[in-house]
Amino acid sequence: MPEVVGVRFKPCTKMYYFSPGAITDLKIGDPVIVETAQGEELGWVVMAPTMVSDDEIKGKLKTIVRRATPVDLAMAEEFRSQEAAALAKCREKIAELGLPMKAIGAEYSFNGERLVISFVAEERVDFRELVRQLAKSFKAHVEMKQIGARDEAKLLGGYAVCGRELCCASWLTEFHPVSIKMAKQQDLPLTPTEISGVCGRLLCCLVFENDLYVEAKQSMPKVGSVVNTPHGKGTIVSLNVLTETLTVELQNGLTVEVKASEVTPLAEQKRPARPESKSSH
Incomplete structure (x- = not known):
């Protein structure tokens, strides 16, 4: 079982596993420099060193490069302050080139070597000229990242x-x-x-309450079922999972609301069809 720490690069984003390597006293909240597919990046420890099963490791487990220094943090803050201006410049260039896309966000790597522009577009966009102009303006490696509506x-x-x-x-x-x-x-x-x-x-x-509804409905009679209630026999016309009550149409035509625990399901029966009205000739 490998020992890992959980690292997150931004709030409300996915946590990634890294090996602590020779750094043995990492704590939650510690800033660290890690190696990613895009190069070195600044992240924060959100899970202290923990042993996990091999099944939880996807791909090769990379090792934390080092602790982040005050210089790293100051540099990251400096480039973060430039992101709004970079986004405005990018939007200006998009308008000049007449590209059918909308820039949503700009994000620098902690050392300013990489600038990622997030954009949305309804069709495929040739943004090679845009990347060339942005790279020349910002003196950084520019990446374009197309995102969906949720992102x-x-x-x-x-x-x-x-x-x-x-x-x-x-x-x-x-x-x-x-x-x-x-x-x-x-x-x-x-x-x-x-x-x-x-x-x-x-x-x-x-998604959040779906499992609750599925589980609750499994213990309640289905809509259309014939049941005995304290008011007599009737047919269930609706359920209220949160209050655990049923709306039942009685045989006399009245509708009552009863607790699910107060009814007794009868042998499965089909609700009688309503008679069709015949037109006179």
């Missing part, structure tokens, strides 16, 4: 329909698959405005 919302931030700061921008570190089936499982209206976030995609929070 755009994460970068820009904002508030959701619930009135709280966007989950993706405030605490969510990874995006999880969301499906329309989850909205159906939670008996939500399926109109796009009701179940979509500011990014235009399905709400990430549909």
Whole structure:
């Protein structure tokens, strides 16, 4: 079992495993320099040295290069302060070249050697001339990173329909698959405005309570089931998972709300079809 530390490069982003190597006293919050596929980068320890199983290691485990020094931190802060100006310059160049794309963010590496421009575009864009001009202006290696609608919302931030700061921008570190089936499982209206976030995609929070709804519904009778209630026999027309109650249409036509624990399912029966009205000739 290898010993690893968890390192995160920015708040609300994925945590990566690195080997502590010869550095034995790392603590949460310590700044470190690590080797990534893009070169050396500044990160922060978010998980103290821990033994993990080999199954949790994806690919080759890289070793922390060294602790970050005050000079590293000062340099990172200096280049961070230049990112807004770099983004404005990039947008200016995009307009000059007439490229069908929108720059969303600019991020320098801690030492200023690399500048990553995040952008959105509806089609493939030839940005080679843009990269050449930006590299000449900033004296840095420029990378263009196309992102999707969810990543755009994460970068820009904002508030959701619930009135709280966007989950993706405030605490969510990874995006999880969301499906329309989850909205159906939670008996939500399926109109796009009701179940979509500011990014235009399905709400990430549909994932959070889905398992609860699945588990709760497994212990409750299904809609359409015939049950005995304290008020008599009837057919379930809807469920309320949060209050664990059922809405039941009785045989006399009245509708009542009862607790799920108060009903007894009968042998599976089909709800009688309503008689069709015949038109007179």
